Amino acid sequence: MFYEVLVLLLIHVASFNLSSWPAVRLRPSTFTRLHSVDPEYLLEQARTRSTFTRLYSVDPDDLLEQAARLREEADAIIREKTEVAAVAQEEERTTVQNNAAYKSQFSVVLPILKDTGKEVDEEVFFKPLFPQPEFKEISSSFGSEILRFDIPLPLGIILGQEPTSDLITIDEIDSSINPLSSSLLKPGDLLRCCSATQTQMSMPTWQLIVGGIGQPKTVRFMYSCDGFRSKFEEVLDALKSNRMDVGGRDVVLVVERK
Incomplete structure (x- = not known):
């Protein structure tokens, strides 16, 4: 098509007299x-x-x-x-x-026996054994609390143990034996810890030099009563051992109460 148009254009241009056109140069x-x-x-x-x-x-x-x-x-x-x-x-x-x-x-301050033989008051945390509600706010109520009581001998309490668990509870309190126990303790309290005494041989340096065998010394320490690490009979023996305390100090009881 392009070539046909080009041929027609050339024929048309050839029919004019180019001599009459002005010269145009690009x-x-x-x-x-x-x-x-x-x-x-x-x-x-x-x-x-x-x-x-x-x-x-x-x-x-x-x-x-x-x-x-x-x-x-x-x-x-x-x-x-x-x-x-x-x-x-x-x-x-x-x-x-x-x-x-x-x-x-769930914490109380207890006298802790150190390796040096001295007692130091320290705050001790007890993981609660009673069921606890979901704790969200400070104002939320707890299912139980940890309490410490110092009570002189005789305690006037009867301990018991749940048949389905190792937990040791305070079943009865005789107010005629110790009115303080009846005013502080309550039936159903879980016994978590108590003070106990033990006789150990104290060996000063001067005795070791001369070949001595040392001297007996009674020390007091805190004994766990959770039932997981101690048996019921051992807890009773620990409570009785407070009679050997030379200082005649009160028995320290730690209980968990609902």
Whole structure:
């Protein structure tokens, strides 16, 4: 089709008197540029000019509005992060307070015998043996508590042991034998710990030098009555051993009470 049009055009041109036409000459470079330009290049130039025009024709008010919107979004993110951090900090503080309250509920100060032979008062934590409700807040009620009582001999109590467990309980209290026991202790209390005495050989350095065998010495210590590490008869013997305390001190009893 292109060649047919070209032939017709040449025939039509040949029919004119070219001598009457003014001489028109095209520069080769101009002709080459006109016929060698890539259409894709022209489209790309048009797009570039359109983009340039859009960039430099933006309304300043629109830019300010966009900046304000971005600022609001950034502030919202910062507020959200601050609130999350505050909630986490409050939860951590509550957890620390709850743990402290839980530990205080089941801890008592007891005289602990050290390797040096001296007694030192220390706070001792007893894991509760009675079932406990789910503890969420400080104001929540506990299922039991740990108590310490110092009672002189004779105690006037009767101990018992559950047939299905190793727990030792206070079954009866004779107020005629020891009124203090009846005012402090209650039937059903779990006996968790008690003081006990034991005779040991004390060997000072000067006796070792001269070949001595030492001297007997009675020491007091705290004996676990949980039933897991001690038998019922051993607990009774531990309570009776307080009679050998040279200082005649009161018997220390630790009970767990509902």
